[in-house]
Amino acid sequence: MTYIITEPCMSEKDASCVDVCPVDCIYEGEDQYYIHPEECIDCGACVPECPVEAIYPDDEVPEQYEAFTAKNYTYFDVPPPD
Secondary structure (H helix, E strand, C coil): CEEEECHHHHHHHHCHHHHHHCCCCCCECCCCCCCCCCCCCCCCCCCCCCCCEEEEECCCCCCHHHHHHHHHHHHHHHCCCC
């Protein structure tokens, strides 16, 4: 499992999540931050730090943000889980 950063990040783009990540797996993209699915250790430290509640476990992403799961995996050229 990994965490997915969703649409609310696009308007805020706050780096609080980056600062608390113990493995530095959160990267800044042009439009938002992304969590590398192969580097994430599933600790969840980023979730409470997000001021706009944009971060979810990949199996709990709300329906309206489901496209962000594929967007995250595509950003890192990693196949999504089955």
